[in-house]
Amino acid sequence: MPADVPTILATSGGIGAGRRTRFAFTALTDFAVELSGVTGRSPRLCLLATAMGDDKAVLHYLTEAAQARGFTPSHVSLFPMPNVEDITEHLLAHDVVWVFGGSVAGLLAMWRLHGVDVALHTAWQAGVVLTGISAGSICWHTGGTTDSFGPQLQPLGNGLGFVPYANGVHYDSEDQRRPLLHKLVGDNVLPAAYATDDGAGLLYRGTELTEAVAENSSAGAYFVDASDRAVTETALDVRRL
Template sequence: MPADTPTILATSGGIGPGRRTRLTFTALTDFAVELSGVNGRAPRICLLATAMGDDKAVLHHLTEAAQSRGFIPSHVALFPMPTVADITAHLLEHDVVWVFGGSVAGLLAMWRLHGLDAALRTAWQAGVVLTGVSAGSICWHAGGTTDSFGPQLRPVTDGLGFVPYANGVHYDSEDQRRPLLHELVGGGVLPAAYATDDGAGLLYRGTEFVEAVAEKGGAGAYFVDARDGAAVETALDVRRL
């Protein structure tokens, strides 16, 4: 059964190095599956690695990780052409769509070119849980900070906007992330933002933020808004999974 309301879990986690496989899905991804309400059968998860150029090795390792977790995986690749004829119908057959990190700018361009943006909105509204890490977190928001263009972070302001906030990822592990998000929100380039340390996630029901969760001890989450032309950051309560 699908989630009872449109649901997004936007994270800086959910995946890590595996012991018997190259990658393994972790507690944040398990929580996304739980949110889907699936019961009595293996969860169906659609993997999107557009932000990595649909790299076949990446897709192999993600598929292997999903299988080892007991999920039934599929993927949609867009290079050199879409691998399914009806992307919307394919997504609607799944409980969760999981999006890998990489170039969020490239991801957004390719999704729009092939109509995956509209397909994802339809799936989200139908109760398919949307989740992912890094670029797979920023994409659901109005924008955020990205290294899509090079090592010096820049803003991305054309996210899908399923939720009306900006997003900061890897907040505790990449030095440029926090100050740039503050600058962009304070200057009005981005709207108010939610941000996550590595290992934390943000749960949205519909367009509203519900709670911050974490799979890693000490991982924090934050709300950043503009007051009198300056950014103000507030630490959020975080529920440990």
């Protein structure tokens, strides 16, 4: 049973180090599965590691982590060619699409080249829950800050725009993130933005934020807006999962 409205859970979490596996999915990913409404069978999770160049080792470790969590995983890869005949049909057969971090600029370029952007929009509208971490969070927004081009963060303004806000990730763990997002919003380079500390997520129902959630006791979420270049950051109420 798909989600009853188009649903995105954009996060700076949902995965961590495993005890017996390289990765382990965590509470934010469990929440995304819950949002899909699946019952009576193993949740079907489609993994996208485009932002990591579809690295086979990464896909192996993600698949291993999904199986350990009780999910039925598959993946869409684009290198050296798409691994499925019909990407839209493949995504629609899943409950959740989970997108890994890495180069959000590279991810967007490859998705548009192969029509994954259109396939994702179709799946989102059909009730497949979209989620992910870092690049897998920024991508759903109009843009954000990225290290896709090097260690000095730069603005990215060509996100998919499924929701009409910019996005800041790793807000508490990477020093450049907060001041650059403030500057970009204040200079009208990016629109108003939602941001997450590590371990927090943003739940969008349709195109509007419904709530902020977190899988730990301290992670925050924030709304950054500007009026006449005066930037205001507002801490959001966060529900602990």
